[in-house]
Amino acid sequence: MGNNKTGDSQLWQRSLKGDGDSFGLLFDRHRDRVFRHAYRLTGDRHDAEDIMSTAFLELWRRRASVRLVDGSVIPWLLVTTTNVARNTRRTTFRYRKLLDSLPRTEEVSNAADGPFLQTEMDHEAAKALNTLNELDLQLVSLVIFEEYTIADAATILHLTPGAAKSRMHRARQRMKAAFTSPSQPAPALKGDRS
Template sequence: MGNDKAGDDRLWEKSLQGDGAAFGLLFDRHRDRVFRHAYRLAGKTQDAEDVMSTAFLELWRCRSKVRLVEGSVLPWLLVTTTNVARNSSRAAHRYRRLLDSLPRGEQASNPADHLFLQNEMDVDAAKALATLNDLDLQLVSLVIFEEYTLAAAAAALKLTPGAAKSRMHRARQRLKAAFRGIAQPAHALGGEK
């Protein structure tokens, strides 16, 4: 194809007219430089690939506003890559800050000590949990499985602490009753009949 030797300005004109091959040639021509720039900013290969992809996506999305500099789309791509990398870094920082701000329960020293039940007990636990309404199931999941404090779970579910305490008590009572109603094999209980 003779387009390979065409300048960016000509390939860009063809891209704007819907020529996917011309846009592909622009991508092939500039992806390595854009990737290297993204890698310098992001520091990780996967992050750099994401930034590069987003920069080229922005090139297409903003195609009506793109200004070529001295007949090349590369300067626009490099500036966009810098902006995308900064936005990505800020978003990752906000996400890490959010995760760090979430309350954490004490870590269990032995995974077997968790309430996560194995084999046939999983089925029984699922049946018992199915007896709870959605809000109570969310509350139990946050407090028991995710080890949030009752106050943190209440805040997450927009409940008052008193309402959360009351709902948790009733949910435990329903779970106990559901477990009593489920016939469990003696070996699952750890005892003999």
């Protein structure tokens, strides 16, 4: 499909001119990272696959307004993935609320009780991430999961480095509180880089 050493910027420019192979190379280059990010946010493989697909669809749909950061499309994809995951979570919540309001005639088994149940840590991490507002979730995702520095994440999210550092500190406190229970201490969160 092309040279794997070609930068995102060159591939993006060629894909904007209609080169499908260049867009395919961008997809191949970043799909695993976007999938891992979506999986961390949802804790569900199928949801993560759908979210990853939607993020790349949005990349193409909004191609005229996509802004590369340091010649890379990955920051835009990661922020979009976070937004898509949040919207998916809202939709799922509304759908579950509707289903739960319907009258039941017999006991229905919960599919989550089956052998495909995610680990308790996945659910706890997703629960902790759900305590964050949209901007803080994007910041935590970039710093902790994607290993950007706080200063780089601040630039991507249009924050000052000081504001990003303060938001990061408060977000960690909220996440630790969500993890903490009487029987277990809060796990350490890594990625504290400025």
